[in-house]
Amino acid sequence: xxxxxxxxxxxxxxxxxxxxxxxxxxxxxxxxxxxxxxxxxxxxxxxxxxxxxxxxxxxxxxxxxxxxxxxxxxxxxxxxxxxxxxxxxxxxxxxxxxxxxxxxxxxxxxxxxxxxxxxxxxxxxxxxxxxxxxxxxxxxxxxxxxxxxxxxxxxxxxxxxxxxxxxxxxxxxxxxxxxxxxxxxxxxxxxxxxxxxxxxxxxxxxxxxxxxxxxxxxxxxxxxxxxxxxxxxxxxxxxxxxxxxxxxxxxxxxxxxxxxxxxxxxxxxxxxxxxxxxxxxxxxxxxxxxxxxxxxxxxxxxxxxxxxxxxxxxxxxxxxxxxxxxxxx
Numbered sequence: 001x002x003x004x005x006x007x008x009x010x011x012x013x014x015x016x017x018x019x020x021x022x023x024x025x026x027x028x029x030x031x032x033x034x035x036x037x038x039x040x041x042x043x044x045x046x047x048x049x050x051x052x053x054x055x056x057x058x059x060x061x062x063x064x065x066x067x068x069x070x071x072x073x074x075x076x077x078x079x080x081x082x083x084x085x086x087x088x089x090x091x092x093x094x095x096x097x098x099x100x101x102x103x104x105x106x107x108x109x110x111x112x113x114x115x116x117x118x119x120x121x122x123x124x125x126x127x128x129x130x131x132x133x134x135x136x137x138x139x140x141x142x143x144x145x146x147x148x149x150x151x152x153x154x155x156x157x158x159x160x161x162x163x164x165x166x167x168x169x170x171x172x173x174x175x176x177x178x179x180x181x182x183x184x185x186x187x188x189x190x191x192x193x194x195x196x197x198x199x200x201x202x203x204x205x206x207x208x209x210x211x212x213x214x215x216x217x218x219x220x221x222x223x224x225x226x227x228x229x230x231x232x233x234x235x236x237x238x239x240x241x242x243x244x245x246x247x248x249x250x251x252x253x254x255x256x257x258x259x260x261x262x263x264x265x266x267x268x269x270x271x272x273x274x275x276x277x278x279x280x281x282x283x284x285x286x287x288x289x290x291x292x293x294x295x296x297x298x299x300x301x302x303x304x305x306x307x308x309x310x311x312x313x314x315x316x317x318x319x320x321x322x323x324x325x326x327x328x329x
Contacts, residue, residue: 001039008046113142142156161189200230225262232267249305268289
């Protein structure tokens, strides 16, 4: 089985919301048994926060959980290329690296931006490494507009980009939860100000294959390719297809046809669905993609359509090449 480097899951928020459970509980698709079964060697752990009062406290709670998982040895730190290479060659270990999903995790809506940026610096220091940051989630916050808005980049969003470029240039900016307007503004601002920031979409598919605001339009696919970024294939049915699981393959093939074969990765987006209020989305995942143990089957299905080289790249190789470039700072 090929090793897998997955770009997104919500295990930390699950553990924060259900303190009586553990990372071994198989009711979430990215539980440790599923990760081991699917040979996921590095799992990116998103620190997700809604835009609401107390968001920074919720973010800190997830940081504490992340640190506890490392201290207990449940997961290994995958904070450098050297650590990742050791983990890949050790069948007993699963590595993890954190990401920040929404700027609301480090900055409340009603506090000075300077305090939020100071808190962000402290979060990064606590974590030791952050793979990427998304400015927003589904909705609008002080930095800009999420997927279900038409709001672009705000003044605080510009200041955040400049702060990251000056102090944390190895952290990628994630477009997976931006409005089209925010994505456009981020790309324009980064270019205009010549900010040395990597650009990715950690868990988004292609809007040409399935029309959803969470999926990427072609122009942003090409921007990510041109900027040598990553696009993580999302397994959620809402972003794959309403009733055809084989469309996940179509998304991957479309990415390859868009000259993105050196930039595709997996970003399955596993989260706890049992208490989700929107029952219309059930099942959230097709059975073929319902947890991390399914990676070997997905890769076997791909063998009839794409080369072994492209499957290796999708599974882990593209992420490692990306990190070799951006983690040099």
